[in-house]
Amino acid sequence: MTTERVLRIEGLCARVGDTHILGGIDLEVRAGEVHAIMGPNGSGKSTLSHVLMGRSGYEVTAGSVTLDGTDLLGLAPWERAQAGLFLALQHPTEVPGVSLESMLVEAAVAGGRDPVGIRESLVVEAERIGFDEKFLDRPVNVDLSGGEKKRNEALQMSVIRPRYAVLDEIDSGLDVDALSAVARRVEDSTNETGLGVLVITHFSRLLEVLQPDRVHVLSHGRIHASGGPELAERLEAEGYTGILGEAADAPEVAVELSLGPDPFADPLA
Template identity: 55%
Template sequence: MTELIVEDLWASSNGKEVLRGVSLEVSSGQVHAVMGPNGSGKSTLAHVLMGRPGYEVTGGAVFLDGLDITALSPFERAQAGLFLGMQYPIEVPGVSLEAMLTASFEASGRDVKELPSTLLHEAISVGLDVALLKRSLNDDFSGGERKRSEAIQIGMLQPKVAVLDEVDSGLDVDALRVISRRLEAATQPSDKSEGLAVLAITHYTKLFAELEPDRVYVLMKGKIAAFGGKELAHQIEAHGFDPWEVPEEVEVGIRLD
């Protein structure tokens, strides 16, 4: 059983505190959702979990299978089994999906012999034009193509935990369905794995029509304000995040001129 445990995580970006004590966990085969309005710290959470440069962890820790990954490089986190599906997957000119996956396989000592055929199979299963496999990563890809490419990478890299940042943004209904099915299949236990753990970070409930969450966390101003079952997602769909709004903090100070 794999577990991602986030323990009282504090983080800042550009000197501004964005996460202020986030605690949550997700384990193999489970789909957990983190929902929150704009500016609640959702994307920061996703990036801090993967160790993106530009964010500073100021407190707390992240454990993957008991291993403290808080100070590891993104590459080491990925090799430990963590995946980040990005809201805006980055263009890498001149580097194809196939070349990137080959380098990743080689770094983890996996056999690359079957890679091209497996990759073709994955591309077909999520409906990505196979010509894109050899083109520059995400370069001139549509929003849907980028997300399909991210889903393919989950299928290929077989991470233990996938953090998905706004996976449903920029997707039409068909693409969302295809990607959700692929994710759902990955969460199923097999003889090789106990099933992918998914932490889906999102603003909207669109995804959950296709991929049902086992647990929903509400992130407000960098803190988990509530958590519950999937009914919480329905409540958010109906009423938004207002019930958890806290009044603006007012800074009180004395100016000494």
């Protein structure tokens, strides 16, 4: 029996300190799919990405997350990464004194993978993504511009070859060329390795180059609307208030509001 290849989030609730931020997220990202999560500031987009990777300070109060059948919530962050989850951070951290290569080598060794080809893989992927090779020998993210840091996130994703990637505002700080290079690389991974993608973004601009299969609108810690790519276009035209209406201010009534087709329907069916 083969395991179903899906990143499944069910009823996920989480808080930071006493503040409840996620109020029951349900989402399924299948291998090769691109799902976009859009939402206004403070809707819980970044919290969702940190909760998925298990960052300390974010406490899950209910729900489950499984990656190809593996329960993620019981795992440490590095074990989630080894299980096949990748998180591209909105603000990639500068890590002085640690080289990109040594970081990826240690990650490979910990996962029982051969680290020998990592340097070569970095060079090939850097070229493909337009990441200047001279940055490969810098400490991780140190002295890189915002755009270079985002390219670096996409570069690492390509080398690590995760099963699912959460891209948290990967488009912020990127110029158009960089944006399309990164989007193309992500798109290619969905075809080449069946990467499943959860892309979190403010703007529909990214979704013009990285075509989503599904778009979800997050507000007040819940998904209030789901649909196809046309939902992103509507958001662009009408804004969040247009889509969410009163929901933007009154989440308790917004539960009923679901604009798209059933978000849990199997899109391949």
